[in-house]
Amino acid sequence: MSQVKGLPEGAKIYERSVREVSGAILALVKLAGEKRLFLSRPLPGFPELEEAGAGYLAPLTFPTAQALTRHFPELRPRGLPPGPSFGFGDRIGLATPGHLRALAGARVFPVLAQQSVRENTRTGRNFQDVLASAIFGAFQEGYRGGFGADADHLKSVEAAVTAASLGYSMFTCDPSHLLRSVERLPEDELVARFHALPQAEELAQTYVGKNIPIKGLGRIRFSERDLAAAAVKYLPAVEFAAHMYAALKEKLPAGFDFELSLDEADTPTSPMEHYFVVRELQSREVELASLAPRFGGVLEKAVDYRGSLEVFRRDLRAHIALAKILGGYRISLHSGSDKFSLYPVLAREGEGMWHVKTAGTSYLVALEVAARFAPGLFREIMRLSCERFEEDRATYHLSTDLSRIPELDSLSDEELPQLLEQEDSRQVLHVAFGSILSGRLGEELRRVLIQHEEEYAEALAQHLGRHLIELEVKGNG
Numbered sequence: 500m501s502q503v504k505g506l507p508e509g510a511k512i513y514e515r516s517v518r519e520v521s522g523a524i525l526a527l528v529k530l531a532g533e534k535r536l537f538l539s540r541p542l543p544g545f546p547e548l549e550e551a552g553a554g555y556l557a558p559l560t561f562p563t564a565q566a567l568t569r570h571f572p573e574l575r576p577r578g579l580p581p582g583p584s585f586g587f588g589d590r591i592g593l594a595t596p597g598h599l600r601a602l603a604g605a606r607v608f609p610v611l612a613q614q615s616v617r618e619n620t621r622t623g624r625n626f627q628d629v630l631a632s633a634i635f636g637a638f639q640e641g642y643r644g645g646f647g648a649d650a651d652h653l654k655s656v657e658a659a660v661t662a663a664s665l666g667y668s669m670f671t672c673d674p675s676h677l678l679r680s681v682e683r684l685p686e687d688e689l690v691a692r693f694h695a696l697p698q699a700e701e702l703a704q705t706y707v708g709k710n711i712p713i714k715g716l717g718r719i720r721f722s723e724r725d726l727a728a729a730a731v732k733y734l735p736a737v738e739f740a741a742h743m744y745a746a747l748k749e750k751l752p753a754g755f756d757f758e759l760s761l762d763e764a765d766t767p768t769s770p771m772e773h774y775f776v777v778r779e780l781q782s783r784e785v786e787l788a789s790l791a792p793r794f795g796g797v798l799e800k801a802v803d804y805r806g807s808l809e810v811f812r813r814d815l816r817a818h819i820a821l822a823k824i825l826g827g828y829r830i831s832l833h834s835g836s837d838k839f840s841l842y843p844v845l846a847r848e849g850e851g852m853w854h855v856k857t858a859g860t861s862y863l864v865a866l867e868v869a870a871r872f873a874p875g876l877f878r879e880i881m882r883l884s885c886e887r888f889e890e891d892r893a894t895y896h897l898s899t900d901l902s903r904i905p906e907l908d909s910l911s912d913e914e915l916p917q918l919l920e921q922e923d924s925r926q927v928l929h930v931a932f933g934s935i936l937s938g939r940l941g942e943e944l945r946r947v948l949i950q951h952e953e954e955y956a957e958a959l960a961q962h963l964g965r966h967l968i969e970l971e972v973k974g975n976g
């Protein structure tokens with residue numbers, strides 16, 4: 500047992516969190532089913548202290564998290580160091596302790612806060628809450644190894660600047676709404692649109708007909724049509740990204756990590772497009788930390804890759820070769836949960852220049868805990884997820900077949916976890932996360948997870964740990 504004195508009656512202490520600073524003992528405690536920060540004496544910066552026992556309690560709010568980072572700077576999000584990195588998205592806000600246990604002994608830098616505006620809207624959360632959850636999770640586990648915070652899939656400069664002012668360190672610009680579809684344009688129409696661009700002349704001089712050697716890939720040579728297609732398709736997106744980057748630079752002159760995500764484009768990113776986009780960003784003084792191309796094959800959420808591994812290997816090699824020539828940024832794999840067949844390829848071909856983003860899979864692990872410990876609640880979640888499926892699937896690419904899902908009423912409580920193994924039911928459960936987490940069932944799920952937090956953390960450590968083992972950044976056993 501710990502030596503912390505003066506705890507309020509009935510408080511359970513998280514042993515790994517106990518720290519001393521400026522003559523005060525701080526620790527995370529659980530009291531009446533709720534987590535709080537205990538301080539043996541008041542410290543400056545904590546705005547919401549309440550006397551309790553022989554000390555003080557603070558609620559786990561964003562201002563408390565900010566105060567905590569003032570006293571423990573290693574809890575402040577920081578930039579990605581060289582080497583591979585891994586995004587542990589957490590839609591519920593209770594997964595960080597399990598994520599950090601998965602990380603134990605792994606040679607990979609973690610991004611512990613990683614949510615998009617879209618995810619936050621669906622779950623009723625915001626950037627503050629997501630970051631605070633990661634900070635308190637790291638504090639709870641006594642983690643001091645540093646982590647990043649990714650404001651994911653940003654579609655507005657305003658949202659990027661907001662996240663920057665809150666302490667985020669990584670910004671993923673998603674200009675997919677600005678990508679123009681050129682694949683079906685007739686040649687003359689495409690050329691006319693290209694020549695309507697103010698930079699057309701200059702671009703033609705820079706790109707057309709040049710042999711551009713790319714070590715490990717061969718060479719790239721733009722025809723007039725190639726350039727027209729790349730420019731018409733990507734220039735508005737490039738301008739937008741440059742605008743976002745400039746606004747962030749002004750806000751965070753000391754530096755930040757900037758990712759460009761093209762993964763939600765409607766066609767795979769060709770090496771030529773990759774080259775064009777990055778060169779154009781560079782000519783606008785944008786320095787990339789990572790690029791998320793759209794890969795060939797199908798990356799559906801929370802299930803393994805559907806496509807040819809050869810296609811993925813070829814794409815990855817090309818993107819890595821380009822990234823090495825163009826500045827050494829990472830190649831980022833989105834929808835990276837449960838892509839077990841891809842990880843060995845990434846480990847072997849990725850040359851340590853990769854970033855993987857996961858999020859959905861930690862939600863599914865939470866549902867597995869519910870299936871084991873609260874089968875009644877799990878049945879309600881499954882039912883609502885099925886009802887909501889047609890609507891919730893709209894923004895995802897999914898090949899789910901509802902008829903393959905076993906009848907819920909025919910399953911015994913012991914059989915419920917099977918629904919998390921079957922791919923169709925996994926997807927149905929996955930895409931409904933917003934419908935579940937923003938309502939009553941979400942509240943109940945959170946209660947179950949807090950009640951069974953050890954089991955939740957262990958299940959996450961297992962499952963995300965398996966991701967890291969397959970990525971060959973963590974030993975097996």
Ligand SMILES: [Zn+2]
Nearest residue numbers: 760762833834
């Ligand atoms: Zn993405």
